[in-house]
Amino acid sequence: MNAPAGAAGGVPSARHRAPDYAIDVRGLSKSFGTNQVVRNLSMQVKRGQIYGFLGPNGSGKTTTIRMLCGLLTPDQGTGTCLGLDILTQGRAIRRHVGYMTQKFSLYADLSVRENLEFVARIYGVPHADEAAREAIVALGLEGRERQLAGDLSGGWKQRLALGACILPQPKLLLLDEPTAGVDPKARREFWAQIHDLAAGGVTVLVSTHYMDEAERCHEIAYIAYGELLAQGTVESVVTASALHMWRVTGPDPAALTRELMETPGIELVAPFGTSVHVGGRDRAALDIAIARFAGREELVWRPDRASLEDVFIDLINRSRDNFR
Amino acid sequence: MKGVAGFLRRIGAMIRKEFIQLMRDRVSFAAMVSIPLLQLILFGYAINTTPRHLPTAVLAYDNSALTRSILAAIENTKYFSITRHPVNEAEAEHLLRSGQVLFVVEIPAGFERAVRRGESPALLVSADATDPVASTSALAALGRLVETSVRRERFNLDDAPEGSGLEKAPPPFEFRTHPRYNPAAVTQLNIVPGLLGTILTMTMLIFTALSVTREIERGTMETLLAMPIRPVEIMVGKIAPYVMVGAMQAAMILGAAVLLFNVPVVGNLALLTVLTGLFILTNLSIGYTFSTLAQNQLQAVQMTFMYFLPNILLSGFMFPFAGMPVWAQWVAETLPLTHYLRMVRGILLKGATSADLVQDILGLAIIMLVAMVIAVKRFRQTLD
Ligand SMILES: Nc1ncnc2c1ncn2[C@@H]1O[C@H](COP(=O)(O)OP(=O)(O)OP(=O)(O)O)[C@@H](O)[C@H]1O
Ligand SMILES: [Mg+2]
Numbered sequence: 203m204n205a206p207a208g209a210a211g212g213v214p215s216a217r218h219r220a221p222d223y224a225i226d227v228r229g230l231s232k233s234f235g236t237n238q239v240v241r242n243l244s245m246q247v248k249r250g251q252i253y254g255f256l257g258p259n260g261s262g263k264t265t266t267i268r269m270l271c272g273l274l275t276p277d278q279g280t281g282t283c284l285g286l287d288i289l290t291q292g293r294a295i296r297r298h299v300g301y302m303t304q305k306f307s308l309y310a311d312l313s314v315r316e317n318l319e320f321v322a323r324i325y326g327v328p329h330a331d332e333a334a335r336e337a338i339v340a341l342g343l344e345g346r347e348r349q350l351a352g353d354l355s356g357g358w359k360q361r362l363a364l365g366a367c368i369l370p371q372p373k374l375l376l377l378d379e380p381t382a383g384v385d386p387k388a389r390r391e392f393w394a395q396i397h398d399l400a401a402g403g404v405t406v407l408v409s410t411h412y413m414d415e416a417e418r419c420h421e422i423a424y425i426a427y428g429e430l431l432a433q434g435t436v437e438s439v440v441t442a443s444a445l446h447m448w449r450v451t452g453p454d455p456a457a458l459t460r461e462l463m464e465t466p467g468i469e470l471v472a473p474f475g476t477s478v479h480v481g482g483r484d485r486a487a488l489d490i491a492i493a494r495f496a497g498r499e500e501l502v503w504r505p506d507r508a509s510l511e512d513v514f515i516d517l518i519n520r521s522r523d524n525f526r
Numbered sequence: 527m528k529g530v531a532g533f534l535r536r537i538g539a540m541i542r543k544e545f546i547q548l549m550r551d552r553v554s555f556a557a558m559v560s561i562p563l564l565q566l567i568l569f570g571y572a573i574n575t576t577p578r579h580l581p582t583a584v585l586a587y588d589n590s591a592l593t594r595s596i597l598a599a600i601e602n603t604k605y606f607s608i609t610r611h612p613v614n615e616a617e618a619e620h621l622l623r624s625g626q627v628l629f630v631v632e633i634p635a636g637f638e639r640a641v642r643r644g645e646s647p648a649l650l651v652s653a654d655a656t657d658p659v660a661s662t663s664a665l666a667a668l669g670r671l672v673e674t675s676v677r678r679e680r681f682n683l684d685d686a687p688e689g690s691g692l693e694k695a696p697p698p699f700e701f702r703t704h705p706r707y708n709p710a711a712v713t714q715l716n717i718v719p720g721l722l723g724t725i726l727t728m729t730m731l732i733f734t735a736l737s738v739t740r741e742i743e744r745g746t747m748e749t750l751l752a753m754p755i756r757p758v759e760i761m762v763g764k765i766a767p768y769v770m771v772g773a774m775q776a777a778m779i780l781g782a783a784v785l786l787f788n789v790p791v792v793g794n795l796a797l798l799t800v801l802t803g804l805f806i807l808t809n810l811s812i813g814y815t816f817s818t819l820a821q822n823q824l825q826a827v828q829m830t831f832m833y834f835l836p837n838i839l840l841s842g843f844m845f846p847f848a849g850m851p852v853w854a855q856w857v858a859e860t861l862p863l864t865h866y867l868r869m870v871r872g873i874l875l876k877g878a879t880s881a882d883l884v885q886d887i888l889g890l891a892i893i894m895l896v897a898m899v900i901a902v903k904r905f906r907q908t909l910d
Contacts, residue, residue, distance in 0.1 A: 268909060272908070305748075306745070324755050
């Protein structure tokens with residue numbers, strides 16, 4: 203690992219760039235026992251941006267977010283959050299960061315209002331009860347403020363957790379799968395709110411498994427097996443993948459999928475309703491592979507553009523080859 | 527037949543699962559091994575219901591060959607161990623009230639001369655009778671054993687033929703025993719104040735022992751740790767409410783002790799209140815420390831129980847403190863209940879003052895500070 207060298211070089215530039223980066227970390231690594239969960243991860247997030255954090259289950263998203271807010275100590279690496287050192291200024295960082303955990307972690311045996319007031323008081327929000335009441339209105343939880351948080355439905359728990367998170371007016375939001383289990387309408391409202399906050403100067407790092415949410419982010423990062431595989435705007439990530447895609451429609455997509463998977467030159471096969479997405483990075487090889495199906499009258503071939511999902515599946519396929 | 531097979535298979539699966547879970551929980555396993563072992567050792571080696579070698583002070587105004595041989599005879603009974611030689615009555619009184627000795631033997635001036643003149647003078651023995659178990663058998667042994675042995679040695683009455691009348695001669699001196707504090711030997715007077723300490727130990731420990739592990743188990747710790755709050759602030763915030771709960775319990779038990787069991791309040795109630803507060807805080811701190819050490823709530827409960835056991839057995843609550851071997855007494859000195867029992871019995875029954883209890887107050891305070899420091903140091907500020 204070249205982390206120590208990268209880390210040493212990263213410090214001065216991190217300081218220099220601190221004003222325009224809300225998150226600037228270099229060479230972060232973290233192991234649990236012998237299991238290295240995050241490898242040499244560097245990430246820069248500009249202030250006021252919405253930054254999507256994607257990756258398969260167990261890829262290290264939660265672990266990375268925990269390192270950013272000081273809940274886990276990185277084994278290696280350095281960096282800043284809001285211009286404050288993540289290794290030494292954890293307390294100051296916590297005052298200005300709102301962290302929404304993946305698992306609901308407000309007090310189930312406190313009411314909605316009591317939870318919000320508790321948060322407001324810990325952060326020293328002036329007029330905590332007033333602030334809590336405003337948050338309840340903003341959340342649309344009026345009339346339910348006396349209900350125990352543990353008795354809320356899953357989606358409402360998520361909304362309450364987000365409300366508690368933004369109540370102390372943090373400058374940086376770290377949201378770990380905030381929309382898991384949230385209905386489409388609430389999800390849309392949630393994203394509208396995130397964009398409002400970002401317009402007001404708040405930086406948002408949000409992990410998600412939803413592709414449509416990734417497309418709503420200013421920039422995204424994709425992590426697999428603890429390694430950051432792609433980073434940038436959705437556009438640039440898709441372009442950088444250099445994937446060429448075809449969409450093929452036919453009578454028996456399941457059989458077709460099996461057949462396509464065994465065809466050399468085709469790197470990516472994804473059934474998609476009645477059609478199948480087929481792709482590869484080597485244009486010539488892909489064309490040759492498809493030419494083999496030329497005689498099959500029942501198949502309709504159309505060129506397509508790579509979706510973000512195609513890109514991620516391709517990335518994880520390739521990184522698996524690297525790690526296994 | 528098929529139904530039975532399914533029944534057994536499901537039970538088998540359940541047993542297997544439980545067993546795996548049991549073996550995986552190290553602390554539970556340790557508790558299963560150590561609790562019986564602990565009980566065995568404590569009951570087998572440390573506890574003695576006819577205690578010997580009880581600490582005794584001698585206030586000697588007469589130092590002669592006779593008094594020396596009487597003292598030697600007293601120690602030879604094995605019930606007494608002369609540990610202190612106070613110079614005046616005030617000092618002797620302090621030793622008795624603070625619980626440092628259980629007996630004071632006072633040898634009056636001119637004792638030997640009076641014996642020689644056949645005046646049959648009295649040796650005054652004051653006993654701390656708060657715990658009747660500890661003092662009764664020792665006092666009983668005193669007259670019988672000491673007298674015969676002194677007679678034997680000094681007056682050679684051994685050879686006196688049976689029935690010659692000589693051994694029935696009036697004794698050369700007598701013991702005048704004076705059981706103090708609980709002269710009627712009412713067991714409740716000893717047990718009920720002790721219960722105050724025991725009940726407080728159990729309830730206070732359990733309250734805080736669960737406090738941190740509960741947050742970890744429910745996942746709320748992650749949010750709490752991500753907030754700008756210090757470990758000390760979390761600790762004080764979690765302990766403070768229970769000080770009130772403890773004070774309430776203490777008031778209830780004390781009220782019942784006085785009203786139902788006629789326990790006297792000889793000493794200063796304000797002093798008892800302050801020291802009870804100190805004791806409550808100490809137990810809450812220890813419980814909180816367990817909470818930072820345990821992985822889950824079950825472990826916290828098990829730790830509490832493992833800790834409670836020696837408190838009950840060694841503190842002098844169930845069995846006389848003075849009767850235990852020295853190692854057990856040293857262990858007991860590290861337990862808050864030991865100190866508190868001396869305080870509560872001292873104040874309620876003996877009228878002990880803060881000056882009498884200085885050592886125990888210091889002991890409790892040190893235990894509390896150590897527990898708090900460990901708790902704050904051990905408190906994991908991260909999820910590592
Ligand atoms: N406290 C821990 N002890 C041991 N291993 C851990 C711990 N926390 C996380 N891991 C391991 O680290 C890896 C990454 O976990 P992490 O929770 O960061 O993944 P994730 O990307 O958030 O996954 P998901 O999308 O499922 O939430 C997993 O293999 C997990 O088992
Ligand atoms: Mg996660």
